[in-house]
Amino acid sequence: MKLKNGAEYMESLRKIKPVVYFKGKRIEDVTRHPATAPHVRAAAMTYALASDHEHRELATATSHLTGRTISRFTHVHQGVDDLIKKIKLLRVLGQKTGTCFQRCVGCDGINAVYSVAYEIDEKHGTSYLDRFKDWLMHIQDENLMVVGAMTDPKGDRSKGPADQPDPDQYVHVAERRDDGIVIRGAKLHMTGGVNSHEILIMPTSAMREDARDYALVCAVPVDAPGVTMIFGRQASDDRRDKKERIDSGTPSFGAVGGEAVIAFEDVFVPKERVFMDGETEFTGTLVYRFAAHHRANYGACKTGLMDVLTGAVSYLTQIQGTSKASHVKDKITEMIHLNETLYSSSIACSAEGWPTPSGAYMVDTMLANVCKQNVTRFHFEVARLAVDLAGGLLATLPSQYDLESEEVGHLVRKYFSGVAGIPTEHRMKISRLIEAMTGSTALVESMHGAGSPQAQRIMILREGELEKKIKLAKALMGIPQKG
Numbered sequence: 001m002k003l004k005n006g007a008e009y010m011e012s013l014r015k016i017k018p019v020v021y022f023k024g025k026r027i028e029d030v031t032r033h034p035a036t037a038p039h040v041r042a043a044a045m046t047y048a049l050a051s052d053h054e055h056r057e058l059a060t061a062t063s064h065l066t067g068r069t070i071s072r073f074t075h076v077h078q079g080v081d082d083l084i085k086k087i088k089l090l091r092v093l094g095q096k097t098g099t100c101f102q103r104c105v106g107c108d109g110i111n112a113v114y115s116v117a118y119e120i121d122e123k124h125g126t127s128y129l130d131r132f133k134d135w136l137m138h139i140q141d142e143n144l145m146v147v148g149a150m151t152d153p154k155g156d157r158s159k160g161p162a163d164q165p166d167p168d169q170y171v172h173v174a175e176r177r178d179d180g181i182v183i184r185g186a187k188l189h190m191t192g193g194v195n196s197h198e199i200l201i202m203p204t205s206a207m208r209e210d211a212r213d214y215a216l217v218c219a220v221p222v223d224a225p226g227v228t229m230i231f232g233r234q235a236s237d238d239r240r241d242k243k244e245r246i247d248s249g250t251p252s253f254g255a256v257g258g259e260a261v262i263a264f265e266d267v268f269v270p271k272e273r274v275f276m277d278g279e280t281e282f283t284g285t286l287v288y289r290f291a292a293h294h295r296a297n298y299g300a301c302k303t304g305l306m307d308v309l310t311g312a313v314s315y316l317t318q319i320q321g322t323s324k325a326s327h328v329k330d331k332i333t334e335m336i337h338l339n340e341t342l343y344s345s346s347i348a349c350s351a352e353g354w355p356t357p358s359g360a361y362m363v364d365t366m367l368a369n370v371c372k373q374n375v376t377r378f379h380f381e382v383a384r385l386a387v388d389l390a391g392g393l394l395a396t397l398p399s400q401y402d403l404e405s406e407e408v409g410h411l412v413r414k415y416f417s418g419v420a421g422i423p424t425e426h427r428m429k430i431s432r433l434i435e436a437m438t439g440s441t442a443l444v445e446s447m448h449g450a451g452s453p454q455a456q457r458i459m460i461l462r463e464g465e466l467e468k469k470i471k472l473a474k475a476l477m478g479i480p481q482k483g
């Protein structure tokens with residue numbers, strides 16, 4: 001692993017020059033700009049844990065391609081043990097950052113593409129897997145961060161990719177050359193895009209045969225000519241000024257992943273970086289494998305976040321003098337219960353993992369969908385309980401400027417104090433953390449990241465084996481199976 005820690009990761013980002021815009025202006029250095037730096041630090045934690053004695057076993061793996069030690073985020077899962085270790089790693093990272101650390105998307109993309117490339121080669125005699133392995137060994141040895149790029153803008157959603165008035169609404173091959181392809185289009189909501197090294201482009205949905213040019217998997221460096229990123233706004237991002245460290249809530253790592261639009265305007269991709277080109281019949285499998293891996297993650301990374309949130313609320317009740325009330329204890333108990341229920345399904349879908357023909361392991365897809373569906377409810381319920389316990393203070397707290405003001409600072413200190421001996425600043429800090437962790441941007445991520453709730457419900461019904469369940473009921477009551 002060339003990049004050995006967070007500092008080396010950040011240094012590596014300074015050496016590349018991707019085109020990144022925020023609020024209409026170019027960002028020259030994402031590691032230092034206040035909008036992006038917190039997200040860079042969160043991703044850097046994935047590098048830090050790999051060299052940390054306590055977490056090294058979770059954060060690293062042995063490459064099945066080279067036998068060398070690599071980051072788990074670049075690993076192709078070789079068994080159930082790998083799947084479970086990934087889940088445990090994500091919870092620890094959620095606990096240490098309190099936010100999205102972004103690197104799992106690339107890992108899930110790597111695993112989905114690996115298994116599908118094998119199956120395409122088996123059917124068509126292509127050599128996608130060999131190309132992919134070459135690229136992957138480079139990623140593993142250099143220890144690069146990969147953004148898994150799936151979601152297309154989709155334009156008019158009543159029409160498929162090939163029927164759009166504007167063909168660029170889905171990333172597609174605009175031109176085929178002897179030495180590669182030229183691509184156009186964009187990917188939206190790209191977590192970690194601005195602070196990755198490579199983009200792994202995948203189709204956004206199952207494609208019909210007439211959408212051959214859209215059935216595309218390839219890898220592009222973030223600073224390839226023609227790639228432009230626009231970083232998204234987040235709630236309270238103006239508070240990330242150094243003078244407002246308390247008010248920003250999560251000054252070190254940001255409130256959520258840090259997402260960007262990535263536009264591809266005639267980007268050339270050499271042949272050796274193309275891992276699917278036109279095999280529409282494999283697009284559905286690829287998307288579903290990626291989604292299932294990512295849905296499994298959510299009961300782990302979000303569990304880590306909710307550990308922090310539960311701790312923050314518990315501490316706030318202590319310093320407000322309400323921690324011993326029975327309803328407070330009951331609500332904290334409920335937060336823990338919901339959180340551990342989510343974690344259980346992440347562990348369960350990993351424990352029920354199975355080998356694809358390539359040898360790469362998949363999670364149990366039904367349980368992964370159930371896991372993510374529950375995140376869209378439980379995270380909101382945990383946030384609701386946190387806001388309930390924290391009180392109206394979350395919405396009315398004066399700013400750090402007032403706390404530090406010569407004129408009114410004494411009033412803030414006096415009237416926002418709690419239990420004697422605890423500095424008012426502590427109460428303000430922890431309240432801001434709860435505000436940031438229950439705010440809109442953080443929760444939208446739990447609702448729509450890894451697919452909207454309806455995407456999971458479709459798969460839950462599809463995989464629910466209803467006919468089998470009807471047979472069970474009939475058999476139990478002696479009703480003929482054909483009746």
Ligand code: SF4
Binds near residue numbers: 099102105297298
């Ligand atoms: Fe990883 Fe969770 Fe962020 Fe997805 S939302 S990239 S699983 S930390």
Ligand code: FE
Binds near residue numbers: 100191257445450
């Ligand atoms: Fe996500």
